[in-house]
Amino acid sequence: MSTQAPPAPTCEVHNPTEQWLRMDRIPHIWCPGCGIGSSVNCFTDALEKSKIPRDNVSIVSGIGCTGRTAGYLKLDSFHTTHGRPIAFATGLKLANPKLKVVVYSGDGDLFAIGGNHFIHAARRNMDMTVICVNNMTYGMTGGQVTPTTPLTAKATTSPYGNFEEPFNLPYLAESCGAVYVARWTSFHVRQLSKSIREALLKPGFTFIEVVAPCPTLYARRNRLGAGIDAMKYYREQSEIKNGAPTRDVALGFQSKIICGKFVDTSRPTWLEAQVQQHRAVLGDKFTLAENWEGVGEPRED
C-alpha cells in the first residue's frame, strides 16, 4: 500500500493539475495505483478546457475515498455526509443557478445509501454533472460489497462470493431520465476528459461512470494484481461502442467493458420546467427569483 517517498525533484517541475489542487492538502490519501487520482486529472483537464470560470464551479462529494476529491480541489467544495451529495447539490444549484454544480463520489455513496437521491435527481433532470468513480467496492471502510460489485467477486461482506445482481449504472441513469450518459475506465484518459467537458457544458442531469481500480482492497481480495494489471485489463477488455443501448452494457466479473457515450439527448431541466409551468399558470403574478434571469428562456442546444 505504501512505498518510500520519491526522491526530491532536482528542479521545479509542476503538474498542470496543480493549479486546481489545494497543494497544502497534498500528499493525498489515495493508494498507489488507485484509479481515483487519474479520474481527477481528467476532471481538471476538462474543467480547464471547458473555459467555465473557476469561481462559477462548485464541487460536492459524499464520504469515501472518492469523496475526498472535493477537499483536494481548489474550488468551492462541499464535503457532505455519506450518500447525500446529490441532495446538497440540488439545493446549491437551485439557490444559485449560475453555478456549475458537480457531484464527485463513489459507487457506494451514490448508489447504495444515496441511490434514492440519484434516481430522483435524474428524474427531475436537475442541472448537475454527476461523476461516479466505480471501483466496485467500499474503499474507505475496508472493502465491503457494493451495489456494483460483479457477481462472484469477493468482498469482506461477501466472503463466499457476491450473489446479488449488481446495477448496470448507465442503464439505471438512462431509465431515470439522465440526458447525458457515458462510461470510461481510468485508462481512457482522453476520452474521459472529453466526456466530462461535454457533460459540464450540457444543461440537465449528466452522468459519467468511471470504472477504476482499487488495487488495495478489491483487486487484492480477488487476486487481480496491482494497478498496472488493471490498466492491462482495461486496455485489452474494453470496447468502445458509442451509442450502445445501455441495457447491453452490464459489467461482469473481469468481463468485457463496453465504454463510450451512450446517451446525449435533451429535455427541460427542473428549473426550466418549473419556471415555464408557473409562468403559464400564474402569468403576471409569477416572480422570477432574483438570480434566475435567463432561466426558462429558449436555449440553443
Added chain:
Amino acid sequence: MSDSSVMIRIGGEGGEGVISTGELLSKAASRAGHSIMTYRIFPAEIKGGLAQFQMRLSDRSIRAIATEFDHLMAFNQEALDAFHETVADGGCIYYDPSECDLEGMEIRAETIPVPLNEIAKEHGGTNRGKNMVALGFLARIAGLDLSVTRDLLTEKFRRKGEKILAVNIACLEAGYEVGAESSNGRAVLPSPPNGDGGGENGRRTIVISGNEATALGAIAAGCRYMAGYPITPASSILETMSRHLPRFGGTVVQCEDEIAALASCLGASYAGQKAMTATSGPGLMLMGELMTLASTQELPVVVIDVQRGGPSTGLPTKQEQSDLKFAIYGSAGEVPRIIVAPASVEECFHLTARAFNLAERYQLPVIVLSDTSLAFRTETIPEPDVSQIVVENRLQPTKAELVGYQRYRDTPTGVSPVAIPGTVGGIHIAGGLEHDENGSPCYTGSNHNRMNAKRFRKLETLREDFDEWVADFEIVEDAALGIIGWGSTKGAIQEAIEMAAERGIRVSHFHPRIVSPLPEKRLRRFLEESPIRKVLVVEENFTGQFSHFLKAKFDIRPVEVLKAEGVPFNPSEIFDAIVKAEADL
C-alpha cells in the same frame, strides 16, 4: 510498569505493516500462554498517516490497555516523534536508522538502532519484509520462543508459495538474532505458567476483538438475522456475521443504508426472528426513525452502536463515548428503550447475549453502546461456555388468549403476549400510529395516556427484575470519594483506583452495565448509604453526558472528569483527578 507485564508499542506509516507485525506478535504471545491486550489506532484513510499497535502481555489477566511502554519500535520518524515520550523510565526505543534522525531530539529512554529496511533487503531484495524483521526482533525482546513465531508465519504464508514463505522466515530469523543481541542483560517476561492455550483454572482461553465477541455473543443468544451497512468501527461485526451466520442457518444482508438495515430487522423480528444491526454514530442517527417505531410497535431488536468520535462524520477511527444522549433520548415522541454498555471484550460477548434476552422479554429495542476502544482491542478471555448462556424468547399467547386476541393488552407488567404472524387467531396490526389494545389506530387522550403508561411500565418491571449483573460496584470502607463510569473506561478506572490505594486514598466505584434505565436503587445505596462525600463521573466525551443524566435523577454535583481527544483514558489521568478531588475534599 508492573513487574508481571510487558508493554510494547509499534508505530509507523499506515500500510507499512505495523498492524500485521503487532497482530502476529500478539498471536505468538498468546500461543505461548500469555494473557494479552492489544489496541490499535490507524488513520481513517486506508493509506498513509500514523498507525500504531500496542500490546500488553502478562502472565496474569489484564484490565486496561497500556499507556506507558517498556519497548517502542519506531518504523519511521513520525512514530518516533509521536511516541518517544510514552516510553517508561528504564524502557527502550528501537528505531530504523534509515528512517529516523535522532539529532536534536531529547529522548529520555535508551535508544537502539535496528536497521529494519537494510536487513529486509539483505534477505528479500526489497524492504517489504521489514515488518517480519521487526516481528522477529520483538518476539525475542518479549522472550518468546522462535519456533512458536516461526510456526505461525508458516501457517500464514504457506498458501503464498515456498518463495514468499522462505523470505519471510529469513527476515523473521534475522530479526530474532538481532533481538538476541539487543536484549542481552535486559529483563524479559518470565515464561508463562500455562503454555499452549490452557488458561486460568484449566479453561481454554481465546484471543478476540470486541467486535468479534459482540458478533459471537449475538449468535450464542440465538440471533439468526443481521442486516447492516458498513461503517467504521462497526463493520467487522457485519463481516464476522457474514462469515459465520451461513453456517448456523442464519441470514445476513448488507443493506443499501442504515434505515433499510434496521427496517429489515424489524420485519424479521415481526416474523419472530431474533434480529440485530450494528452501526456507529452517523448510522445510529439514521436509525432514529426505526428505533422509535420499534418501541411503539413493541418489537424486540438489538442495535449495536460502536461509538466513534463525532459530531457528524467526525473522527471515524477514534475513541469517544458521545452517543449516549442520542441513544437515550433521540426519538420523535417518548419511547422506552434499554441501553447496555459493555466494559471489556468479554462483556461484549455476554452483554450482547443479554441484550437479546432483554429485547425478547420486554419487547423493545435494546441498544448496546460499545466503542472504538473495545471494537479494535483484542484480549485474551476465557472461552465462553455457550451451554451456560440462557436464551429467552418473547412471551407467546396461550390458546385462551388467542380467542379475541389483543396484541397490546394492558397488563400489570406492561408486557403483552405477542403472536407471530401465521399463528391461528393471532392476526393483528403492528403500526406506528398510536393504537389501542387491539392495535387499531386510536387518538383519544385517555388511550394515549394508557398506552404510554403500558409501554413505560415495562421499564418498571425491568427495574424490579434487576439482578446482580446490572451494575458492578464496590463500596470501599471509609472511602470519601466515589467514581461513577460507564462502558469501556472501567479497566482504566480500576487501575487508577489501585494506584490511589497505594497512596492511601480510598475510592469506591460504580459501573452500571445497564445504563438506562439506571439501576437507581443500587446507585442510591452507593451515593446515599455510603460515606462518599464527593463523586467523580468519568467519561470520554466533551459535555459530560452521563453526568447530566445522573444530575437529572440525583441531587449530586459531581466532578466531571472528561476526555474527548480520540484516545481512551490513561489510568494516570484518572488518578490525577482522584488526587485533586482528595485534596479538595
